[in-house]
Amino acid sequence: MRLIIVGAGAIGCTLAALLAMSGQAVTLLARGDTLDAVRRDGVRLTRIDGTHQVPVQVTGVPDGLGPQDAIFICTKAHSLGDVLPGLAPLIGPETCVVPMVNGVPWWYFQGVSGRLQGRAIEAVDPGGGLLAMLPWQQVLGAVVLITAERTAPGTVHSTNPLLLVLGEPDHTEHPRTHRLAAVLRAAGIDARVSTAIRDNVWTKVIANLTSNPLSVVTGATLDRLYSDPDIVPLVRKILHEALQVAAAYGARFPVDLQSFLAQGAGMGAVRTSMLQDFDQGRPLELAAIGDAIIELAALQGIDMPVTKDVIALARFRSKAARACASSPHASTTPIRVSQREAHA
Incomplete structure (x- = not known):
């Protein structure tokens, strides 16, 4: 070929x-x-x-x-x-x-x-x-x-x-x-x-949605995103919102919640593609991974409040980081913080 x-x-x-x-x-x-x-x-x-x-x-x-x-x-x-x-x-x-x-x-x-x-x-x-x-x-x-x-x-x-x-x-x-x-x-x-390629699309879309924007907000790798007790509740909420939209389009999601989390954590300390893009100062795929799903949800009269908030936070972080990098006053010197400041 x-x-x-x-x-x-x-x-x-x-x-x-x-x-x-x-x-x-x-x-x-x-x-x-x-x-x-x-x-x-x-x-x-x-x-x-x-x-x-x-x-x-x-x-x-x-x-x-x-x-x-x-x-x-x-x-x-x-x-x-x-x-x-x-x-x-x-x-x-x-x-x-x-x-x-x-x-x-x-x-x-x-x-x-x-x-x-x-x-x-x-x-x-x-x-x-x-x-x-x-x-x-x-x-x-x-x-x-x-x-x-x-x-x-x-x-x-x-x-x-x-x-x-x-x-x-x-x-x-x-x-x-x-x-x-x-x-x-x-x-x-x-x-x-x-x-039934759309079933497979939804499986990947849901994996992306529950990991990519959150990785930009938290800086966490896949193993932590799907296992850390502070992050997993957010993952669960986004997952439930996305599953509701997928069901409205007749898609089948073949993995139960615990297996989904276990599989994600089992990928290891992998940085999502969106986190890699964020670290390199590149534009993020928030339109395809986030905005498009929210658009599909709206066509079915479904709201996704948690998903919207996380996507908004990821978009803000990306814009702020890129604005800082392009500023003529941006410093390349690492900022050192005291133990007290780090915990504030």
């Missing part, structure tokens, strides 16, 4: 390295320091079995590559509107576009019947711009259950098991889905095919 990965962050580099190691022809679309680093050294991927230095074909522009069989878009959800138009040279009539992004996907109301059929989700697709750029029939739903952290340009650390669920937006079976899943399995990724 002709495969290209758009976005050379933690997930994109992990996927590119694994596919290349399996012998699959794959191209990584990157830019800046990452483009230079991968051209020079390949992708440096640390897995549980050690560190691999993997040569990967990389380019900074999509021109000249021609239509691809599949395009994995591994950018942030809020970047899709900027990224998708530039991929036109790669998209032919049979090209499958796989958005590997967090949160509620822009195609959620496509390919299904009901009163909301064909509707755009304003939080992730204002005015339906993404829907207008690409027919939903060329989109393949993906739920990414991969933890990875970019430690330097072209350098990634990912030691947990890798799971990727693929499914058609109209919940049918299609040969392309099984073919792509087979390629991913050959690369060591547990790739599964779902005929």
Whole structure:
């Protein structure tokens, strides 16, 4: 298959390295320091079995590559509107576009019947711009259950098991889905095919919602978010609000509360992608992970007061940190506090 990965962050580099190691022809679309680093050294991927230095074909522009069989878009959800138009040279009539992004996907109301059929989700697709750029029939739903952290340009650390669920937006079976899943399995990724991809979307959305914004507010890693007695009550409240919305859309959530908390804590001292973005001063995916779910809740007449408050706090912290970093008076000297001040 002709495969290209758009976005050379933690997930994109992990996927590119694994596919290349399996012998699959794959191209990584990157830019800046990452483009230079991968051209020079390949992708440096640390897995549980050690560190691999993997040569990967990389380019900074999509021109000249021609239509691809599949395009994995591994950018942030809020970047899709900027990224998708530039991929036109790669998209032919049979090209499958796989958005590997967090949160509620822009195609959620496509390919299904009901009163909301064909509707755009304003939080992730204002005015339906993404829907207008690409027919939903060329989109393949993906739920990414991969933890990875970019430690330097072209350098990634990912030691947990890798799971990727693929499914058609109209919940049918299609040969392309099984073919792509087979390629991913050959690369060591547990790739599964779902005929009810929205159930899988909700499972991941709820995991994101109960962890990402709270990680920005608290600074906690996954093990602490799902086990600390001061944080778990908040997690439970957000979880119950989200489950009510998921149920309103007919989604099935296959995990009970205690198992959900145990699985989250069992991920270890992993910093969420949103916490990584916060630490690097990058924009947060609050629209896709938070605002879109609140929008879906409002369409069903459901309120999410705790979720709204936590998202507002995360957004405030992000704005304040970025404003401080851009201030001409910002100091790079660490602030030292006394024991009394630390407990105040």
